[in-house]
Amino acid sequence: xxxxxxxxxxxxxxxxxxxxxxxxxxxxxxxxxxxxxxxxxxxxxxxxxxxxxxxxxxxxxxxxxxxxxxxxxxxxxxxxxxxxxxxxxxxxxxxxxxxxxxxxxxxxxxxxxxxxxxxxxxxxxxxxxxxxxxxxxxxxxxxxxxxxxxxxxxxxxxxxxxxxxxxxxxxxxxxxxxxxxxxxxxxxxxxxxxxxxxxxxxxxxxxxxxxxxxxxxxxxxxxxxxxxxxxxxxxxxxxxxxxxxxxxxxxxxxxxxxxxxxxxxxxxxxxxxxxxxxxxxxxxx
Amino acid sequence: xxxxxxxxxxxxxxxxxxxxxxxxxxxxxxxxxxxxxxxxxxxxxxxxxxxxxxxxxxxxxxxxxxxxxxxxxxxxxxxxxxxxxxxxxxxxxxxxxxxxxxxxxxxxxxxxxxxxxxxxxxxxxxxxxxxxxxxxxxxxxxxxxxxxxxxxxxxxxxxxxxxxxxxxxxxxxxxxxxxxxxxxxxxxxxxxxxxxxxxxxxxxxxxxxxxxxxxxxxxxxxxxxxxxxxxxxxxxxxxxxxxxxxxxxxxxxxxxxxxxxxxxxxxxxxxxxxxxxxxxxxxxxxxxxxxxxxxxxxxxxxxxxxxxxxxxxxxxxxx
Amino acid sequence: xxxxxxxxxxxxxxxxxxxxxxxxxxxxxxxxxxxxxxxxxxxxxxxxxxxxxxxxxxxxxxxxxxxxxxxxxxxxxxxxxxxxxxxxxxxxxxxxxxxxxxxxxxxxxxxxxxxxxxxxxxxxxxxxxxxxxxxxxxxxxxxxxxxxxxxxxxxxxxxxxxxxxxxxxxxxxxxxxxxxxxxxxxxxxxxxxxxxxxxxxxxxxxxxxxxxxxxxxxxxxxxxxxxxxxxxxxxxxxxxxxxxxxxxxxxxxxxxxxxxxxxxxxxxxxx
Numbered sequence: 072x073x074x075x076x077x078x079x080x081x082x083x084x085x086x087x088x089x090x091x092x093x094x095x096x097x098x099x100x101x102x103x104x105x106x107x108x109x110x111x112x113x114x115x116x117x118x119x120x121x122x123x124x125x126x127x128x129x130x131x132x133x134x135x136x137x138x139x140x141x142x143x144x145x146x147x148x149x150x151x152x153x154x155x156x157x158x159x160x161x162x163x164x165x166x167x168x169x170x171x172x173x174x175x176x177x178x179x180x181x182x183x184x185x186x187x188x189x190x191x192x193x194x195x196x197x198x199x200x201x202x203x204x205x206x207x208x209x210x211x212x213x214x215x216x217x218x219x220x221x222x223x224x225x226x227x228x229x230x231x232x233x234x235x236x237x238x239x240x241x242x243x244x245x246x247x248x249x250x251x252x253x254x255x256x257x258x259x260x261x262x263x264x265x266x267x268x269x270x271x272x273x274x275x276x277x278x279x280x281x282x283x284x285x286x287x288x289x290x291x292x293x294x295x296x297x298x299x300x301x302x303x304x305x306x307x308x309x310x311x312x313x314x315x316x317x318x319x320x321x322x323x324x325x326x327x328x329x330x331x332x333x334x335x336x337x338x339x340x341x342x343x344x345x346x347x348x349x350x351x352x353x354x355x356x
Numbered sequence: 357x358x359x360x361x362x363x364x365x366x367x368x369x370x371x372x373x374x375x376x377x378x379x380x381x382x383x384x385x386x387x388x389x390x391x392x393x394x395x396x397x398x399x400x401x402x403x404x405x406x407x408x409x410x411x412x413x414x415x416x417x418x419x420x421x422x423x424x425x426x427x428x429x430x431x432x433x434x435x436x437x438x439x440x441x442x443x444x445x446x447x448x449x450x451x452x453x454x455x456x457x458x459x460x461x462x463x464x465x466x467x468x469x470x471x472x473x474x475x476x477x478x479x480x481x482x483x484x485x486x487x488x489x490x491x492x493x494x495x496x497x498x499x500x501x502x503x504x505x506x507x508x509x510x511x512x513x514x515x516x517x518x519x520x521x522x523x524x525x526x527x528x529x530x531x532x533x534x535x536x537x538x539x540x541x542x543x544x545x546x547x548x549x550x551x552x553x554x555x556x557x558x559x560x561x562x563x564x565x566x567x568x569x570x571x572x573x574x575x576x577x578x579x580x581x582x583x584x585x586x587x588x589x590x591x592x593x594x595x596x597x598x599x600x601x602x603x604x605x606x607x608x609x610x611x612x613x614x615x616x617x618x619x620x621x622x623x624x625x626x627x628x629x630x631x632x633x634x635x636x637x638x639x640x641x642x643x644x645x646x647x648x649x650x651x652x653x654x655x656x657x658x659x660x661x662x663x664x665x666x667x668x669x670x671x672x673x674x675x
Numbered sequence: 676x677x678x679x680x681x682x683x684x685x686x687x688x689x690x691x692x693x694x695x696x697x698x699x700x701x702x703x704x705x706x707x708x709x710x711x712x713x714x715x716x717x718x719x720x721x722x723x724x725x726x727x728x729x730x731x732x733x734x735x736x737x738x739x740x741x742x743x744x745x746x747x748x749x750x751x752x753x754x755x756x757x758x759x760x761x762x763x764x765x766x767x768x769x770x771x772x773x774x775x776x777x778x779x780x781x782x783x784x785x786x787x788x789x790x791x792x793x794x795x796x797x798x799x800x801x802x803x804x805x806x807x808x809x810x811x812x813x814x815x816x817x818x819x820x821x822x823x824x825x826x827x828x829x830x831x832x833x834x835x836x837x838x839x840x841x842x843x844x845x846x847x848x849x850x851x852x853x854x855x856x857x858x859x860x861x862x863x864x865x866x867x868x869x870x871x872x873x874x875x876x877x878x879x880x881x882x883x884x885x886x887x888x889x890x891x892x893x894x895x896x897x898x899x900x901x902x903x904x905x906x907x908x909x910x911x912x913x914x915x916x917x918x919x920x921x922x923x924x925x926x927x928x929x930x931x932x933x934x935x936x937x938x939x940x941x942x943x944x945x946x
Contacts, residue, residue: 124595131597244595251597254730254754260613264574268660269418269606271409273387274576276662285574285662311612311627313572320572320662425728433728434681434769469916559945586920589913591731600729609920615946617911618733618753621884623924629946633923636945641926 101150101251104136105180106170108163109190109220110156114181115139117237118153121244128247149174151250153233157183158226159190161216171227178246179223182236186307187341190220194340221341231256236305236338239291259290262309263302267293275301281326281334286317303334308342315350358521360537361511366518367398373482373530374445380414381447382407390414390449403448403513406492408660410582411446411453415460415477416606418579423602425591434602439472443480450492451510451544452654454483455503456582462646463585482526487512488544495655497548497668503652512541550653550668555640558674559632567670568631570663575608577657577665578634583650584608609633635667681726684768687744692830695751696795697760701768702744714742718777719802720907720935723747724915726769727758734912734930737773738798740805748798748830774915776935778879778905780806786877787815789869791890793822793862793882797830799907800881804838817842818871822862822886824849845869862886866893873899881907891938901939908934908941 105115119125119140136144136152152174158164171177182188193201198219223229233246242259249256263284267274275282275296282301284293288309295302308314314335321331336343361369370379374395383391384402390411393400424435446453457478464474485507488496508527511518519539522528578584588607593600607614610630615623624630642650658666688700703713717723717737724732725747733755739746751757762768780803788807792800800819807814819842823829826848838844847858847865858865862882878894880887887906894904910922910929917931925944927933933941 127595245592248593248595248597252593252729253757255757261608261611262572262574264572264576264662265579265608265611268409268576268579271389271413274408274660277387285572285576309573309612311573313570313627316570316572316663319570323663427728430767431683434726463918469918471918585918587913587918588921589731589919591729593729597729602731604919607920609923614921615911617909618756623910624946632945633925637923637926641923644926 100131100133102135102145102148103132104145104149104152104170104174105134105139106136106152106154106166107139108154108156108166108184109159110181110183110188112139112155113237114155114184114235115153117240118180118243121240124244128244131251132247147173151176151178153178153180154223155180155184157187157190157220157222158218159220160218164218164226167223167227176230177223177227178231178233179229180233181238182234182305182307182338183220184223185232185234186339187220187222188236188338191222192336192340193219194344195336232258234258234288234306235291239294241292242290259288259306260310261289263287263289263291263293263296263306265289266291267296270297272296275299276320276324279324281321281324281330283317283334285320286312286314286335303337305338308335308339308346312346314343314346357536357538358519358541359531359534360514360539361518361520361531361534363516363518367395370398370445370447371395373484374447377443377445377482379445379447380411382449390446392444401448403486404492406450406452406488406496406654408580408656410456410580410654410656411449412456412460412582412585414444414446414481415457415474416464416471416585416587417473419603419605420473421601421603422589425593425600425602426598427593427600428598437601439476441473441476441480443482444477445482445484447484448486449483450485450488450654451503451505451507452488452496452498452501452582452652454485454506455498455501455652456654457483458504458506459583459642459646459648459650459652460585462642482509482530483507484509484527485511487541489513489542491544491546493655493659494547495658495666496544496546496653497550497655498653499544499546500548500550500552501649501651501653510541512539514539546653548655548668549672551672552639552649553671553674555636555671555674558671559636561674563670563673564628564632567665567667568628570665571610571627571631572662573610573612573627573630574662575610576660576662578608578610579606580656580660582652582654582656583638586614609637635671639671681769681771684745684770686762686764686766686768689762689764692748693828695760696748696830698738698746698748698831699759699762699768700739700744700746701770704767715745717745717773719780719806720777720799721773721775722912722915722934723770723772723774724912725749725755725759726771727755728769730754730758732913733759734774734915736799736802736907736934738801740802740809746801748795748801750795772915774912775930776933778803778935780810783877784810784813785815786875787817789818789820789871789876789878791820791862791866791878791880791882793886793890794824794828795830796880796882796886796907797821797823798881800879801831801834803879804834804842808841811841815875818869819844820862820865820869821846822849822865822882823847826851826855826857861889863889863893866890866897871897873897873903876903878904879906880904884909901942902937904938906936906938906941908936910934 179185266289280301283304284302287304288306378392381401382388383400388407421437464471507523510521586607587604589604591602638651683704684701685704686701690698722734722736725735726732735747737745738748749759751760908929912922912930913919915930917928922929
């Protein structure tokens, strides 16, 4: 290398260091918030349950809002906001819309936020009946204005999803790590059956148990089936779930169609409904 | 001509053969699996039926570290994982399992490229099989697949004794001291047949559709397959974001995003193309390239499938 | 593992092409104080796996032809490439390769070349053109037909000035403002209107799958046979050595049997 170019490189290196120092000054720890709408708050708890590495991670972030564990909470300027629960009332919606404005990235945390969760079963029922069953005996609180429960992405842009009921601890850690690395986040997109057979579990379907593994997004490391509990679908249907065939699997095992649909819609009524509508349209074609 | 071993002496024989080595055998705990066991638990070994999971995990593990990462070390952020390997004896696997290895060899231990772990595992594993008479599953169809007699030792159950044949010099040395026995190893007979044929002209045949409609794209067929070897490679850091590892994990061509490229294009988006890709890779493409089918007729993909999708029936329909 | 030895290269030049596309030049990082640069042997069309520890690898085609350095044209399109474009001169770049087939340049000696590129697909073609620059006498006329989305997204503007002088260079953009003086329209239009015949020619195409498909249709109409056409496929190449299965099209491993194919040999493959 000639003298000239050597010098050039040196100058560039100097520039580089300056740039990094400037960046260090400019980039402080990312401001993270955790908020909640209608749900059980269990998702938020699973963040706090990552005890073993929570402190290491807290060291790298600035937790500016987490009403469950903090008294002083900031209302704006979030870099990443985790929201658990589904939009089930006007108040939820108002909050969600407000938060979306105040954050750079929004993460839907848990089954309710990602797919609607159990409270979204109204999609497959008569809404008036459900409401009168729930509220008939009690004078309705005028502040509660129930709306048909939907996942966050029906109203706002969601940047990332961490499904699960509750979300997997390791996955929460992974998402935070990937976020800190500046990595594009990707939802695990292989069937529960995949992770289950990597573990060489004794297939629950083969044992005559009504497992939804072949239809559901994994990423949970097949937690439930590994403990002989059938998958109930808390991580949502696969993007290309074959519902018709999935129903047939269970029918072949002798299960009642009603039970099968109840199982499939436990967390994912809305997704189920959308899949069915899509199939109907395709069949008509 | 081979040798004979009294069944009562099998434990002693296996003990001797596996001395200083890991013994791998089918064990029934809930379901039948190949596991590393101590010879003292010899009685746990179960030779009835063939495990639904193949032996490939001992050669290409489901999840396997490739590199250690250390981002703090700018000069050497990557360090190869050393392959440490204790010699092994696999006992009680079947001819289909061993033939599966011959297929895996073509890609993981070719002249051009070798997977270090796979190579070490192949060189340090003794293969002792059990003859499939009678066939262990109604889904077996290896009789149609023209398998090679590939093993170090093959045992045939004769009631109170085993007839043993060696398939390699290594195997021969192990049974030298046993008593000679005049017998012919019976051939495997399967209920299910596959009429193998050139599939080129059948690609667009509508017969694939009915089976494809059943397909859930759950990937069980590929993870249970004796010869499926596709994998994904990923990096994962620890919480300090400095140390980490690069690892590989089994993947499946049946998943929607298997062919996803940066930018978002997916090349096998519809289920049918993925379904046929698996079958054609097994029974057409691999043969064109390596002169053998990438299927050993173990029937695991059929048995593991939640819908018991049977590609042999589709192919047998083609005349 | 898998004889996938990573080698450190050192970045010696970095140039911004467009917003998120950079051209990098890298040399083999020297062991010890040896002054001799280690000779590289790669061919236009081949690719390297470029590494970012902690994120992974990305397959990137070479876009140069030289003994002592490689150039990569990198577009930030994923985790790895996002990070790669942040590298600077003097940084280490960990690579393995070269992998895959290359354009059969020697077989094409004596022929006239038509080189057609779309967008970042022009990058691997730059390697071909660099080869032609070096062995100009071996080839008859050389036609370059390039299409970009907009004037802003044009790559290798400096090279283009030279190419415009020594080759028959024609460019087009899909869209442009009113003040743009060049040609506007799809690359297929450029091909259709080129008036080129198929006599003693070889065509090399690189670009998005749709562009390749329609360009070939245009060429067919102009009398070109599939044996004259070479294309380069993009797939998800994870291992690069024909093991992982991600890049398979029928029985073909794009990483090992490709990425460069003569069109007649792969046109009938099923995805």
